[in-house]
Amino acid sequence: MADALLKVTGLEVHFPIRSPFLRRRTGTVRAVDGVNLEVARGETLALVGESGCGKTTTGKAILRLIDPTGGSIRFRGEEIAHHTPRQLAPFRRRMQIVFQDPYASLNPRMTVGGILAAPFEIHRIGDAKDRPGRVAALLRTVGLPPEAARRYPHEFSGGQRQRIGIARALALQPDLVIGDEPVSALDVSIQAQIINLMRRLQAELGLAYIMISHNLAVVSHVADRVAVMYLGRVVETAPREALFFDARHPYTQALLSAVPEPVPGGRRTRRVPQGDVPSPAHPPLGCHFHPRCPHAMPVCSQEAPASRIVSPGHAVACHLVPA
Amino acid sequence: MSAAIATPEGQAARVWKRFRRHRLALAGALVVALLLASALFAPLLAPQDPTLLDTALRFRAPFTDWRFPLGTDELGRDTLSRLLHGGRVSLTVGLVAMVTTVMTGALIGIAAGYLGGIADTLLMRFVDTMLCFPQVFLLLVVAAFVPPTLLSISLVIGLTSWMEVSRIVRAEILHLKEQDFVAAARALGASRSRIMLRELLPNAAAPILVAATLKVASAVLMESYISYLGYGVQPPLASWGNMLTNAQGYFDTVPWLAILPGAAITLTVMGFNFLGDGLRDALDPRLRMDP
């Protein structure tokens, strides 16, 4: 991808497991264990995988909210994986996040006006006089009345809070917004409203999104491309159509077969993954999926499969796919 | 798509509702209010000059002379006037010490909790070390170097009693800092001091307020301890602590001289403690502070 906005290569986030006694390191949680991703300007990449596979950690590491333990994060061509807070400052305006939990993501002791003025205060944009105007404009953008600025977060519903979270993420006119399951905590009736709002804003502002979800169906109609994640690794990346009609990785195929509404014309082979997801503290050797994979071969438990391109923009990490 | 805004009952209203149900807390609040008012208006309320000596009028019993409603002390000074003025001094020590304690404890607790790592380890080791020594011992060590004035006594009491506040605040911050609103502030590029002071501190207000209330009581008590040991507020300025100390020589003959300031101290400690307990339950039923 020539004009990649974001290029993540071999990203690792390993958390130490410490014993409560003397805090000795007794193990490692490989929450993110070699993730490769690319996002182009203005596109939506869906990052999909079961709960606990490392989606949130990946998103937070890209934003440098969690320090990566390895790998590279290139944003607008610049390597930021090891930037200091001072070096990161200009990037903070360009990458933002909308969180999963609309309750924990807004400071309960600040008014909405205070929450939305913070981005301008931190980046010294405008002065105290014009902030109310900026806040009102943000509120209008996300469909909330200007009076909302005087109220506290607890006075709003989940959907309204998520609008506030979106407004905050957009305040600095970023290039990339990571949506960490932004609708999964909301009523189904509200989910479409928020998704539509985010799509409208994307069209108006030319944003790129990484839309994180544990549900392939939810992202199926917003994504340009889909990356499927399993136990800390991306196993398949493909343009949306290719993913739904030509999934190559056994795990992607299993996920698709578990989607309740079959994609029209999509392949539908009933193969729900067997067994539980292993713990990222003890990931299986070789291909992380091999204990649950119906096609597992001897090599699968010894060697991690490399990512192979099967068609333009479609990469698969599986020993079934010939090099 | 303009959305109607839900208006559940306000947080303040809910807190007040829970507080009102707490009888002892209401009584505590009333006592505290009366004590503060009497300290504030002591010069107007006191019938006599609290330092006026008249050895002809020594050891008057309470309720025997309308000029000295609560009697006189060993130098013939009016006990009621001394109680009112002494309350002013004792409560000033209590409040100044509380502010010192809470500011020190809150800042150290927030820094340790939010910064973590080495900063946390060093600060908490410092707290542990301070806690190894009884507060009275620390007070007496400092008192040996600092002449006892109202301000120095208050500051010294404050600076030797912030440790548990810092632990409470640190625990609260450890919980708060994992919340996504802090991650959101970091994603916006907020500085650490902005996150600690603007995002975290207001959310730790409840435990800080509770600790503050309880600390007034313990500072008043501490002032009387050190008075007893001779390092408290110095005569002729009256404090409940030094009134109690002066009374010790006459305890078997003139017990009311000790009973009256003792009762004032007890009332203050109980008033602030009940108020603090009530606030704790009303603000957050989960909060508990170890003594």
Ligand SMILES: Nc1ncnc2c1ncn2[C@@H]1O[C@H](COP(=O)(O)OP(=O)(O)O)[C@@H](O)[C@H]1O
């Ligand atoms: N701070 C942390 N310390 C240790 N383990 C963590 C931490 N954060 C996440 N994990 C673990 O990393 C794995 C991935 O978590 P997460 O990124 O939240 O997954 P997802 O968002 O896909 O549900 C989980 O097993 C989780 O328990």
Ligand code: SF4
């Ligand atoms: S590499 Fe082997 S175990 Fe892994 S998905 Fe492919 S076939 Fe299954």
Ligand SMILES: [Mg+2]
């Ligand atoms: Mg998650």
